[in-house]
Amino acid sequence: MSVAIENFVKAIYKSKINDITDTKPGNIAKLLGISNAAATDMAKSLAAKNLVDYQKYKALQLTDEGEKLALKVIRKHRLWEAFLHKTFDMSLHEIHREAELLEHETSDFLANTISAFLGNPKFDPHGDPIPNENGEITTKDTSVSLSKTKENKTYIIARLMSDDKEFFDFCAINGLKYGNKLTVIKQFSKNKMTQISINNNTILLNQDFTKIIYVNETD
Incomplete structure (x- = not known):
């Protein structure tokens, strides 16, 4: 294709x-x-x-065939992101940019080889699920956007749903990374802003950010 x-x-x-x-x-x-x-x-x-x-x-x-093709491309993209992040410690924006190019030049064999090398990961560095070699997503997504979280609750960052460089630069500077914990201090519903605490820092985020940062509540 x-x-x-x-x-x-x-x-x-x-x-x-x-x-x-x-x-x-x-x-x-x-x-x-x-x-x-x-x-x-x-x-x-x-x-x-x-x-x-x-x-x-x-x-x-x-169609079923169209979805199968889409998932095959997405699998290759996210595997490349995981590989580039682990191997070269490239930024979240850089791995997305390069994976956009590499996904189209990757055979199924190479994708499976990369997956095996990485230990068959189920998520990429953004927290997005990686389809398996059969084009299936076997993980269940229970995350919610930061804008819908409750005050005085602690959450784990599950997904960073963006491809914008400035967003990822901001996240890197402030420790907003897949797997990191944060606490929601206050929801300013009228002004659509969320105050959080992460790495002993307090940050006020607007809806442009809170609607693309997804989290899971800790046990």
Whole structure:
């Protein structure tokens, strides 16, 4: 499959799973930086390949084959992120940027080899689940966004759902890392801000951050 096709089905899958936006061609076009016409043409082409269910003016749906392809690409992407982070200690933004390129040049054999080398990890360094070699996500996601947490509770960071460099730079500086603990001090619901304590520092985060930082409550 071409890079354009792999990116298209991946965008549909991630939009639906992460509930970021609906999957009409115009919204997928914005995510990929292409024209609405190009997105519609791609959707029609993929419908002919039985990868996408396309109906005019409606959200795009992946077929079983389309979802299988999307998960295969996502598996390769997240395995590369785990490998680059572990081997070269690259930043979260750097591993995402490089994995975007490497995912399209990776055979199933190499992906499985990388997975075995890493001990078959179930999560990447952002906390995102890594599909297994059968294209299945076997982990159960119980995390909630930081914006929906309760005051005076301690949580473990489960996912950092972004690809923005400044966001990851901020996270690195303040210890907001997958697996680290934080305590929610106060929720400012009217102003949509959350005050947390992490590594003996107090930080006030706005909704742009709290809606993409996901956490699990500690036992």
